[in-house]
Amino acid sequence: MDRDSYISPLSKRYASKQMQYLFSDNMKFRTWRSLWIALAETEKELGLDITDEQICEMKKHRDDINYDVAEAREKEVRHDVMSHVYAYGVQCPKAKPIIHLGATSCYVGDNTDIIIMAEGMKLIRRKLINVIAQLADFAEKYKDLPTLAYTHYQPAQPTTVGKRAALWLHEYMMDLQDLDYVISTTKLLGCKGTTGTQASFLELFNGDQTKVDKLDTMIAEKMGFKDCYPVSGQTYSRKADTRIAQVLAGIASSSYKMADDIRLLQHMKEIEEPFEKSQIGSSAMAYKRNPMRCERICSLSRFVMVNSMNPMMTGSVQWFERTLDDSANRRLSIADAFLATDGVMDLCLNVTDGLKVYPKVIEKHLRDELPFMATENIMMDAVKAGGDRQELHERIRELSMIAGAHVKEEGKENDLPDLIAADPMFHLTREDLETRMDPKAYTGCSAVQTERYLNEYVRPMLEENKDELGEKADITV
Numbered sequence: 001m002d003r004d005s006y007i008s009p010l011s012k013r014y015a016s017k018q019m020q021y022l023f024s025d026n027m028k029f030r031t032w033r034s035l036w037i038a039l040a041e042t043e044k045e046l047g048l049d050i051t052d053e054q055i056c057e058m059k060k061h062r063d064d065i066n067y068d069v070a071e072a073r074e075k076e077v078r079h080d081v082m083s084h085v086y087a088y089g090v091q092c093p094k095a096k097p098i099i100h101l102g103a104t105s106c107y108v109g110d111n112t113d114i115i116i117m118a119e120g121m122k123l124i125r126r127k128l129i130n131v132i133a134q135l136a137d138f139a140e141k142y143k144d145l146p147t148l149a150y151t152h153y154q155p156a157q158p159t160t161v162g163k164r165a166a167l168w169l170h171e172y173m174m175d176l177q178d179l180d181y182v183i184s185t186t187k188l189l190g191c192k193g194t195t196g197t198q199a200s201f202l203e204l205f206n207g208d209q210t211k212v213d214k215l216d217t218m219i220a221e222k223m224g225f226k227d228c229y230p231v232s233g234q235t236y237s238r239k240a241d242t243r244i245a246q247v248l249a250g251i252a253s254s255s256y257k258m259a260d261d262i263r264l265l266q267h268m269k270e271i272e273e274p275f276e277k278s279q280i281g282s283s284a285m286a287y288k289r290n291p292m293r294c295e296r297i298c299s300l301s302r303f304v305m306v307n308s309m310n311p312m313m314t315g316s317v318q319w320f321e322r323t324l325d326d327s328a329n330r331r332l333s334i335a336d337a338f339l340a341t342d343g344v345m346d347l348c349l350n351v352t353d354g355l356k357v358y359p360k361v362i363e364k365h366l367r368d369e370l371p372f373m374a375t376e377n378i379m380m381d382a383v384k385a386g387g388d389r390q391e392l393h394e395r396i397r398e399l400s401m402i403a404g405a406h407v408k409e410e411g412k413e414n415d416l417p418d419l420i421a422a423d424p425m426f427h428l429t430r431e432d433l434e435t436r437m438d439p440k441a442y443t444g445c446s447a448v449q450t451e452r453y454l455n456e457y458v459r460p461m462l463e464e465n466k467d468e469l470g471e472k473a474d475i476t477v
Contacts, residue, residue: 010336013476014300014343018123022116023335026065031115032084032108033062036099038222039191043101045218046211048204054095061091081105102200103191106235106322110189113334114236115223117244120338121183127345128179128251129462130471132172134352136458139165143450145359146439147270148366155369158439161271161357163446164261166453171254173457178247186244189236190216190228195321233321241311241334248341249308252301255344259297262351266291270362274354293475297347300340307337346473353472366439368407371416372400374436378420378428381436385427395425 011020021027037058044050070087074080082105089096100107143162148155193200198212205211216228229236265271266289273293310333314326379392403416417437421430462469 008336008339010339010343014296014346015339016123016342016346016474019120019339019342022120022123023338025067026063027116028112029065029067029070029084030063031112032081033058033065033088035108035111035219035223036085036088037062038219039101039103039107040095040098041222042215042218043098043204046205046214048098048101050098050101051094054092054098057092057095058088058099061088064091066091079105081108084108102193102204104194104200104234106189107191110236111223113330114186114188114240117241117334117338118183118186118225120342121179121186121244121247124248124251124338124341124345125176125179125183126468127342127349127471127473128172128176129465129468131345131348131352132169132176132458133462133469134349135165135169135172136454136462138162138352138355139169139450140454142357143447144440145357145362146366146443147362148369153264155372157373157444158366158370158442158446160443160446160450161362162450163443166450168254168258168261169458170453171257172251173461175247175251175254176461178250182243182247186240187236188216188220188223188225188228189232190219192216192232192234195234196232233318235318235322235326238311238315238318238326241330242308242315245308245311245333245337248337249305251341252304252344255348256298256301256305258348259291259294259301259351262294262355263291263298266294268361268365270358270365272356272358273351274356293347293351297344297351300344300347304337304340304344307333307340346475349471349473350475363439367437368414370437370439370442371403371414373442374433375400375416377436377441378426378433381432382426382428387425387427392425395423396420399423 037055040050040055040058044052044055065084066087069090070083073086074083077083077086081100085100088099092099139162141162142165143160145161146158147161147164149159149164150156191201192198198215201212201215202209220226220228229240262271262273266273272289273291275289310329314329314333317323318326375396379389379396382392383389399416399419403414403419406412407414417430417433420426421428421433
C-alpha cells in the first residue's frame, strides 16, 4: 500500500469488493473494449467491410489491456478515449482501422457509465432485499411485544417492537419499488454521434436509414439491454443520473431513519446493535457500548443524500447538446454515491442480522407510562359505575398532573393508579386498576397489521426474489 497517497475511505473502509470492482479500471476499460467489439460486429452485420479476423483479434485482447501504452499515449494527446483506441490498435493491428468506426467518445464513455450503474443498482437491490428479509424476520418475531410508542419523542399510545420494524420495512419496500422502476427504464445511449444526430452513421451506411435504425437496437441487445434512449445530444440526458442518484438517496434516507431509531433505542437500553466480544466502545469510558455502526449508517447516508444534488446540478447546466464540465464531477459523484450506498447496505445487513432486544427494559419503560395511557379505559369503567364523564375527565386530568409532578420533580414511581384508587369519585380499587394494566390491551391492531403486511406484501416479494437471498456483509471496521 502506498502510504504517501490519499486513498478514499469508501474504498479502504466502507464499500464491498464487488462494488469497488464495478468502478475499477478493469471494469471500465474492458467494457469499452466490449462496446467496440459490439460496434464492429453490428457494423459488419449491417454490411460494412469488416472481417471476422478483425473481430476475433479484438476479442482476443478484450481483457489484457496494455495500460502502459494507453497511459503513455494519454500524456501526449490528453484524451483518454483516443489513447485507449490507440492502445487497442497496437494489440490489434488488423482491426486498428475499424476500431471506434463512426463513433464519438461518448459511445464508450456514456454507455459504459450506464452499464456500470445498472450493475451497481442490481448489487444494491440484492443487498436491499436481504435487509428487508432480515427485518421481516425481526418484525415477525417481535410482532406481539408491546413497547412504548412516541410522537414528538414524547410517550404516546403503545405499539409493538415488530410493528415499529414494519415501519422501517415499509420505507425499504417503497425504495425497492423505485429502484426496480429505475432499473427497468434505464437504457443505453447507443451510437448517436457527435451531436446525437447519427450523421456519421448515416454517411457510413450510404444514407440507409433502416440500417442506422437497427444499429442501436442490435448493440443494446449485444450488451444485455432492451433498448437505447430514442433521442440524445452527444451524451445521454444527465436526467438519468439524477434519477439514479435520487433512488440511492431514498435508500440512504430510509437507512438513516432506521439507524437513528436504533440509536435512540440503544440510549434507552431497549434494543442494541450487534457488539463484538472484544469491541471497544470508548477510549476513556470502558463500560460504553456506542451504536457505532448505526452512527456510521447515518454518516454515510447523509453523504449520499447530499451528493444526490450533484447530478441534478450537472443535468441542469448541460448546454444544448453537451458541455464537458460534467466530466470531472461525474467521475466523483456517481462512483461515490454507489460506493457509499453499498457501504450503508452492508452495515444495514450487519445490524439487522444481530439486533439485541431487552424485553424487561422495554416492559419497565412501558409500565412507567402505562397508567397515563390507561386513563381513558379507567374513565369509561368509572362511568359504567355511575360517574359523570365530564367530572371524571377533569379529575383524571388533575390527578395525572399530580402524578406527573411526582415523577418529574420528586423522582418517584408513577403513582397515578394509587391516586385514582384513593379517590371515591372512581369507585375502583387498586386491584381493579391493576387488571387494566396489561400492556397488550393498549397496542391496538399492531400485531395484526404487522402480520398482514408481512404476509400480503413482504413475503410475496421475498418469494419472487428468493434467488437473491443469502447475502451477508463483511464489515471492515
